[in-house]
Amino acid sequence: xxxxxxxxxxxxxxxxFLIFQLYFIYSxxxxxxxxxxxxxxxxxxxxxxxxxxxxxxxxxxxxxYDKAGSExxxxxxxxxxxxxxxxxxxxxxxxxxxxxxxSVTMQFLxxxxxxxxxxxxxxxxxxxxxxxxxxxxxxxxxxxxANKDKIEKYKNTLKEALYKNKIAxxxxxxxxxxxxxxxxxxxxxxVIVELE
Numbered sequence: 001x002x003x004x005x006x007x008x009x010x011x012x013x014x015x016x017f018l019i020f021q022l023y024f025i026y027s028x029x030x031x032x033x034x035x036x037x038x039x040x041x042x043x044x045x046x047x048x049x050x051x052x053x054x055x056x057x058x059x060x061x062x063x064x065y066d067k068a069g070s071e072x073x074x075x076x077x078x079x080x081x082x083x084x085x086x087x088x089x090x091x092x093x094x095x096x097x098x099x100x101x102x103s104v105t106m107q108f109l110x111x112x113x114x115x116x117x118x119x120x121x122x123x124x125x126x127x128x129x130x131x132x133x134x135x136x137x138x139x140x141x142x143x144x145x146a147n148k149d150k151i152e153k154y155k156n157t158l159k160e161a162l163y164k165n166k167i168a169x170x171x172x173x174x175x176x177x178x179x180x181x182x183x184x185x186x187x188x189x190x191v192i193v194e195l196e
Contacts, residue, residue, distance in 0.1 A: 032093045034109050045138050045161045047195070052134045054116055055097070055107040056080070058126050063102050065148040065175075072098070072106030075124050080108065084120035095176035095190070100155065138162055138169060139176075139192040146189045151175050154191045168196035 036048040058075050060068045073096065080090040093109040107130070110119065116129050140158045142150065155173055162169050170193065178188040 032091065032109065032111050033095070034093075034097075039136070042165055043161060045140055045158065045165075047136065047138055047167075048192075049136050050134065053132055054110040054114070055130050055132055056110060056119075056122075057105055057107040057128050057130050058124070059103055059105045059128075061103055063100075063104060065098075065104075065146070065151060068098060068104035068106065069177075072104065075127065076106060076108045079122045079124060079127055083123045085123070086120040088120045090114070090119075095178045098175045098177070100151065100173040100175055100191075136195045137192045138167065138195055139190050141188060141190045143187050143189070145187065146175065146177060150189075151191060154189075155193075158191055158193060162193070170194045170196060 034050060034053055036050040039047040039049055041047070056076055056079060058072055060072050062068050062071075080092060082089050091111050093111060095109075097107040097109075099105045099107075110116075110129070116131065119129060138158060138161075140154050140161070142154050144150075158173075159169075173191060173193045176190040176192060178190075179186075
């Protein structure tokens with residue numbers, strides 16, 4: 001009897017987990033993303049042209065991926081989920097962008113429905129709105145959960161590929177994360193760098 005009860009409970013938990021994951025996969029398809037055109041592909045590397053876009057951003061006094069990710073997401077997530085002057089909810093977009101420098105800047109794409117002057121004033125004074133110009137980048141993708149070591153590995157792989165193909169780049173790498181932390185399936189991450 002006890003084994004049967006345990007199996008039923010496990011079945012319910014697994015079913016609930018799978019429903020939860022399928023819901024998040026389904027809900028992701030309508031999320032607005034930073035638009036780009038793929039110019040060419042070189043092995044695992046994509047050369048892309050991103051259009052100009054408006055971002056909310058916060059500069060964090062750390063280069064630690066985990067600390068910056070948690071702290072930055074809490075602040076910017078708080079802003080779009082109503083921690084602003086008008087308590088307005090702003091739609092989540094994808095991907096989350098984190099610069100890979102001595103101090104990390106985290107950025108969320110602002111939905112196209114908003115102009116800079118239409119955005120509610122943040123309660124957190126360190127949040128800024130930045131119109132980023134059109135740019136050409138090289139990108140490399142990887143799956144699973146990102147961490148500092150994985151990001152560094154793919155950053156180096158990207159550098160080597162660009163060097164091998166004699167493609168000049170600026171020294172401003174960024175990490176792009178496409179999934180919420182609790183999503184298990186179809187995880188997508190990228191390291192990108194702006195080209196000269």
